[in-house]
Amino acid sequence: MDPAPGTLVLAATPLGDARDASSRLVDALGSADVVAAEDTRRVRALAASLGVTPAGRVVSYYEAVEAARTPALLDALREGRTVLLVTDAGMPSVSDPGYRLVTACVAEHLAVTCLPGPSAVTTALAVSGLPSDRFCFEGFPPRKSGERRRWLGRLVAEERTCVFFEAPHRLADTLAEAVQVLGGERPAAVCRELTKTYEEVRRGTLAELASWAAGGVRGEISVVLGGAAETSTDPAELVARVEERAAGGLRLKDAVAEVAELAGVRKKDLYNAVLEARG
16 A cells, blocks of 8 residues: 655745744654755754754755755655755745745645745835835846846836845845836835844835945845836926936937836837937
């Protein structure tokens, strides 16, 4: 007789302070047959700080090996074992490894459950001071400038508060381009080292935050961007938006196309309005 299938357990881990770990996470670390971790050293250190020793095998499961390791984890689940999946901080599969394994389990009707806990997304949203009744999560921005500008362009008319992550060494460039694409007055917050000793939340306009970040920022970064105000079709305001993008280094033709698309006006008409305003 075949054994009953096991269960994949997704467990949120502390963002920085081990005391945020749930008692269910402690129990799971001490009882799971397999612990799949984004970083095996970090999960062993976390377990030690919680006073528990992983009972089962601890295997690495990070982005570069997800595809290769998923079949073996599925085999363990089919054999009736409990697989605990943890990432370095926060919830697995939220800009972290896990999605591939979850979808494979769903396709085979294998049980998937979750031990809820810390999440940088909701923590940053809660402390940002920006509207939280409706929000979206955008993961990480593209690394290349051109792709990142297009990504930001899609947020120009986004009325919901938006949360995204960014690497500290790219934050200054991302915020500078956000000023060019979204406007310097858009409200935002940069949340650094959440729950850790040097936690810092900077709130202000994009222009203010870009100026601050230009000096260099360290640590784990979450950015919360305020939603867009209602899109205006006032010609003078649209011309101002074009000029703001052009001043930021965008070609006039591209700046006009970007603003025209977002405002729903003809590119030719807007281009002519810019030329007329320039005299």
